[in-house]
Amino acid sequence: MVKVGVNGYGTIGKRVADAILKNPRFQLVGIVKYNPDYSSKIAFKKGINIYVPQDKWRDFESTGITPKGTIQEFLEESSIIIDASPNGKGAANLSLYKGAGKPAIFQGGEKPEVAELSYSTYCNYDEAFGRKYLRVVSCNTTGILRVLCALHREFNVKRARVLVIRRGADPKEDARGPINSIKLESFEDVSHHGKDAMLVLPSVKIISQAVVVPTTLMHVQYLDIDVASPVTRSQVIEALSKHARILLVNPKKTGIDSTSKLIEAARDFLRSRNDIYENIVFENTIIVSDNNISLIQAIHQESIVVPENMDALYAIANIRLPFEKVVEETDRLLGVGGLKDVF
Amino acid sequence: MVKVGVNGYGTIGKRVADAILKNPRFQLVGIVKYNPDYSSKIAFKKGINIYVPQDKWRDFESTGITPKGTIQEFLEESSIIIDASPNGKGAANLSLYKGAGKPAIFQGGEKPEVAELSYSTYCNYDEAFGRKYLRVVSCNTTGILRVLCALHREFNVKRARVLVIRRGADPKEDARGPINSIKLESFEDVSHHGKDAMLVLPSVKIISQAVVVPTTLMHVQYLDIDVASPVTRSQVIEALSKHARILLVNPKKTGIDSTSKLIEAARDFLRSRNDIYENIVFENTIIVSDNNISLIQAIHQESIVVPENMDALYAIANIRLPFEKVVEETDRLLGVGGLKDVF
Numbered sequence: 001m002v003k004v005g006v007n008g009y010g011t012i013g014k015r016v017a018d019a020i021l022k023n024p025r026f027q028l029v030g031i032v033k034y035n036p037d038y039s040s041k042i043a044f045k046k047g048i049n050i051y052v053p054q055d056k057w058r059d060f061e062s063t064g065i066t067p068k069g070t071i072q073e074f075l076e077e078s079s080i081i082i083d084a085s086p087n088g089k090g091a092a093n094l095s096l097y098k099g100a101g102k103p104a105i106f107q108g109g110e111k112p113e114v115a116e117l118s119y120s121t122y123c124n125y126d127e128a129f130g131r132k133y134l135r136v137v138s139c140n141t142t143g144i145l146r147v148l149c150a151l152h153r154e155f156n157v158k159r160a161r162v163l164v165i166r167r168g169a170d171p172k173e174d175a176r177g178p179i180n181s182i183k184l185e186s187f188e189d190v191s192h193h194g195k196d197a198m199l200v201l202p203s204v205k206i207i208s209q210a211v212v213v214p215t216t217l218m219h220v221q222y223l224d225i226d227v228a229s230p231v232t233r234s235q236v237i238e239a240l241s242k243h244a245r246i247l248l249v250n251p252k253k254t255g256i257d258s259t260s261k262l263i264e265a266a267r268d269f270l271r272s273r274n275d276i277y278e279n280i281v282f283e284n285t286i287i288v289s290d291n292n293i294s295l296i297q298a299i300h301q302e303s304i305v306v307p308e309n310m311d312a313l314y315a316i317a318n319i320r321l322p323f324e325k326v327v328e329e330t331d332r333l334l335g336v337g338g339l340k341d342v343f
Numbered sequence: 344m345v346k347v348g349v350n351g352y353g354t355i356g357k358r359v360a361d362a363i364l365k366n367p368r369f370q371l372v373g374i375v376k377y378n379p380d381y382s383s384k385i386a387f388k389k390g391i392n393i394y395v396p397q398d399k400w401r402d403f404e405s406t407g408i409t410p411k412g413t414i415q416e417f418l419e420e421s422s423i424i425i426d427a428s429p430n431g432k433g434a435a436n437l438s439l440y441k442g443a444g445k446p447a448i449f450q451g452g453e454k455p456e457v458a459e460l461s462y463s464t465y466c467n468y469d470e471a472f473g474r475k476y477l478r479v480v481s482c483n484t485t486g487i488l489r490v491l492c493a494l495h496r497e498f499n500v501k502r503a504r505v506l507v508i509r510r511g512a513d514p515k516e517d518a519r520g521p522i523n524s525i526k527l528e529s530f531e532d533v534s535h536h537g538k539d540a541m542l543v544l545p546s547v548k549i550i551s552q553a554v555v556v557p558t559t560l561m562h563v564q565y566l567d568i569d570v571a572s573p574v575t576r577s578q579v580i581e582a583l584s585k586h587a588r589i590l591l592v593n594p595k596k597t598g599i600d601s602t603s604k605l606i607e608a609a610r611d612f613l614r615s616r617n618d619i620y621e622n623i624v625f626e627n628t629i630i631v632s633d634n635n636i637s638l639i640q641a642i643h644q645e646s647i648v649v650p651e652n653m654d655a656l657y658a659i660a661n662i663r664l665p666f667e668k669v670v671e672e673t674d675r676l677l678g679v680g681g682l683k684d685v686f
Contacts, residue, residue, distance in 0.1 A: 161637070163506055163565045165525055165554065181603035182508060182556065182563040184639070187595040189627050209628060209639060211508065211563055213525065213556040220525040220554055222506045224567065252530040260524035284532050285552060294504070296527070296552065 001027040002317045005051075005078030007093060009033055009043060011170055012107055013084030015275065015306045017048060020082075022333045026313060029078045032071055036063040075100040080316055082309060083107065090114055094133070103131075105312045107305070108138025108196065118199040121311040122149035122243065125323045128315035136308045140164050140219055141196045143299035144208070146245055146279050147223060148201060151293065154239040156228035157204045164193055164210035165220040167259075170302055178214050185210035218259035218276070219299040226292055233288040240281060244327075244337035245307060247278040254343055257282070259298050266300075269339055275303035277336045307336055344370040345660045348394075348421030350436060352376055352386060354513055355450055356427030358618065358649045360391060363425075365676045369656060372421045375414055379406040418443040423659055425652060426450065433457055437476070446474075448655045450648070451481025451539065461542040464654040465492040465586065468666045471658035479651045483507050483562055484539045486642035487551070489588055489622050490566060491544060494636065497582040499571035500547045507536060507553035508563040510602075513645060521557050528553035561602035561619070562642040569635055576631040583624060587670075587680035588650060590621040597686055600625070602641050609643075612682055618646035620679045650679055 002025060006017045009031045020028040030049025033040045036059050044050055044065045051074035052060050052067040060067050075081070075096060080103050083090040087109030094114055097104040106114050115135035119128050123145050128134055137145065144162055151157050166185060169176035185191050194208035240246045251257035256265060266274040277300070285296040310330040314321065321329075331337055345368060349360045352374045363371040373392025376383045379402050387393055387408045394417035395403050395410040403410050418424070418439060423446050426433045430452030437457055440447040449457045458478035462471050466488050471477055480488065487505055494500050509528060512519035528534050537551035583589045594600035599608060609617040620643070628639035653673040657664065664672075674680055 161567065165508055165556070167525075178558075178601065178603065180558050180560060181601045182510075182558055182561065182641070183601035183603075184594060184625055184628070187600060187627055189630055207630065209565070209630075209637075211639065213508070213558065215521075215523050215525055215557055217523060218525065222552070222565070224504065251527060257530060258521065258524045258526035260521065260526075282527055284530055285527070287532055287550065287552075294552075296554065298525070 001025065003027050003029050003077060003079040004082060004313060005029040005032070005074050006082045006084055007032045008083065008085035009039055010084060010086065011302050012305060012309070014039065014043070015273070015303055016082050016084060016309045018272065019306050019310050019334060023310065025319065030068050030074060032074055036060045036065050040065055075102060078102060080104065080313065082313070103316050104133055105309060105316060106133070106135045108136060108141060110135055112196070112199055118196065119308070119312055120145040120149070120200045121308050121327060122146050122245070123200045125311060125315060125326070128312060130318055131316060134312050134316055136305050136312055137196050137200060139299060139301040139304045140166070140193050140221065142305050142308055143219065143221055143279050143297065144193060144197050144206070144223065145200055146243070147240065147281070147297065148197065148204060148206070148225065150240055150243045150246060151225060151227065151236070152201065152204065155231055157225055158228055159205045159226040161224040162194060162206065162208040163222040164191060164208060166210050166212045167215050167217060167219050167301060168212050169216050171216045178212060180214060183212040185212055215259065217263050219301055220259065221297050221299060222294070223297070224292070224294045228291065230290045231288060231293065233286060236286060236288050236293050237283070244331045245278050246281060247337070247340055247343060248281050248283040249343045250283045252284065256343070262298055265339065265342065269342060271335070273303070275306070276300035276339070277303055277307050277334055278339065307331065307334060310334070344368060345656070346370050346372050346420060346422040347425060347656060348372040348375070348417050349425045349427055350375040351426065351428035352382055353427060353429065354645050355648060355652070357382065357386070358616070358646055359425050359427060359652045361615065362649050362653050362677060366653065368662065373411050373417060375417055379403045379408050383408055418445060421445060423447065423656060425656070446659050447476055448652060448659060449476070449478045451479060451484060453478055455539070455542055461539065462651070462655055463488040463492070463543045464651050464670060465489050465588070466543045468654060468658060468669070471655060473661055474659060477655050477659055479648050479655055480539050480543060482642060482644040482647045483509070483536045483564065485648050485651055486562070486564055486622050486640065487536060487540050487549070487566065488543055489586070490583065490624070490640065491540065491547060491549070491568065493583055493586045493589060494568060494570065494579070495544065495547065498574055500568055501571055502548045502569040504567040505537060505549065505551040506565040507534060507551060509553050509555045510558050510560060510562050510644060511555050512559050514559045521555060523557060526555045528555055558602065560606050562644055563602065564640050564642060565637070566640070567635070567637045571634065573633045574631060574636065576629060579629060579631050579636050580626070587674045588621050589624060590680070590683055590686060591624050591626040592686045593626045595627065599686070605641055608682065608685065612685065614678070616646070618649070619643035619682070620646055620650050620677055621682065650674065650677060653677070
């Protein structure tokens with residue numbers, strides 16, 4: 001078993017830690033926590049080892065949490081680190097990992113320079129193999145790239161325009177807005193998602209823009225894609241349906257036409273934390289005309305990158321398996337695609 | 344003075360009634376109300392004549408409102424009717440207007456067949472001239488058509504794709520959602536806006552889709568437009584800036600990057616009911632590449648059609664003025680474009 005440590009236990013870290021616990025190839029060394037908050041307590045009660053900064057040891061003990069060790073010990077005991085610390089902190093951690101000689105996987109909130117490769121499974125798994133530092137691109141970029149690469153493989157994508165309708169905050173983030181507004185994500189002409197996607201898929205011209213809306217559940221994306229030659233709608237549906245991480249939902253048949261109903265379905269399906277690992281493409285919105293494809297999809301910002309983090313572990317751990325086998329194993333252990341039966 | 348009656352006193356009716364009061368060419372005969380609610384009382388206190396169904400007369404009197412007359416009298420005293428009744432009720436009213444021999448202007452919530460012509464000032468004012476029944480297209484369609492026709496005039500628009508990010512409800516509609524969701528507007532592949540816009544501008548292929556979000560203030564639209572030949576960004580900005588009903592806002596310079604800040608600006612500017620009659624195009628979002636133009640704009644759903652209703656009155660009343668003069672007069676009386684000085 002490959003020993004993996006998770007540095008940070010927020011939205012992504014806690015989900016990746018749970019995913020590691022489900023995978024017999026990997027052993028969860030433990031997590032690093034900087035404050036003894038409720039999530040530390042829940043992790044401790046679940047039996048997850050908690051590593052803390054030396055100077056915080058007493059704070060943890062005084063709230064009933066016995067740390068397993070210090071951050072130094074965490075680094076020594078882990079063979080690979082998944083860095084799930086807050087945006088931008090990963091870059092500061094890089095020197096720690098380098099000092100300890102440990103490979104690491106970073107998240108999309110970090111600048112690309114933190115790693116050797118910006119990564120998304122459907123696009124560049126083979127390039128990730130054997131690298132020391134990977135960066136799994138952010139939730140929206142992962143959602144965009146899954147569709148683009150699924151289509152690129154079959155039809156040669158030339159150009160994509162993306163409008164991201166971003167959720168304002170995650171469910172737990174009760175201090176963030178907007179409360180009653182539609183807001184531009186930035187003062188710039190484009191958002192970072194397109195640029196980021198092009199790091200992974202440089203042969204395609206990808207331009208994205210983003211607005212932020214008052215909801216916490218999922219992002220919604222509008223994709224407008226040009227491919228090299230004319231295609232039919234059924235070819236597009238077939239190409240997307242081949243991939244377990246892309247689920248087509250027909251609103252007329254299922255009644256599911258919103259992010260809130262998707263999350264309710266995930267709750268009823270007993271997905272842990274109502275996570276939806278799959279891109280949800282609303283099937284009715286797929287419009288194909290000549291060599292142009294457009295669609296609207298929903299992306300669960302909290303969990304969408306979990307499968308890609310797990311795949312990245314295989315690559316960085318040098319587990320010599322073909323791409324398809326890795327994806328199949330990750331998906332099976334997480335239950336990816338299972339919702340297909342009820343949609 | 345041309346005598347105009349307004350049937351219905353909801354979101355559009357009350358604004359159009361106020362606009363008529365500001366215009367010396369027209370006399371507001373009064374409004375038709377079906378229930379003596381708070382808005383009837385406010386109109387009554389403002390001195391607006393209220394016409395009611397015969398069988399509701401006592402209900403109005405018992406709340407302290409003395410009606411001016413019945414609906415029959417309203418029809419007799421009006422030379423032109425603006426129908427601002429709830430979606431779909433206008434079609435039922437058509438036979439009343441026909442029976443009384445009165446021309447009428449309907450709103451975009453009605454089916455196109457209610458009128459001889461679906462109308463939007465920047466696109467087909469000349470065709471509206473002298474007609475008996477007009478239909479002013481809906482708020483989103485008006486917002487789309489202003490931009491398309493402003494560009495069409497200069498560059499020959501060939502094709503447009505539109506994504507509408509719809510506000511969930513108007514500020515007063517406290518029973519509507521969504522509260523925490525991004526929802527498809529329909530189970531169909533496209534929304535009605537594109538089809539509706541093509542009734543007005545049939546030479547352009549316009550396809551629209553729509554999602555609904557939890558906010559009440561304004562719609563936001565993403566437009567992706569192909570024109571016949573390559574253009575430059577400054578040509579596009581110049582073409583849009585010629586039109587008082589299209590305002591460009593630079594978020595970096597003004598700090599205004601959201602619908603809530605736009606509404607706050609309209610409140611500070613002392614616009615009545617914080618109305619924004621202008622399309623607000625976020626200047627930073629304008630991307631021009633070869634013969635493709637894209638932009639993001641905000642549309643104030645409650646008031647955007649008021650100028651077009653006023654222009655339609657000129658056309659239907661056979662007031663023989665050139666198009667530019669009508670638009671200038673409507674805009675001056677409503678203060679359209681005034682916000683330009685502060686943006």
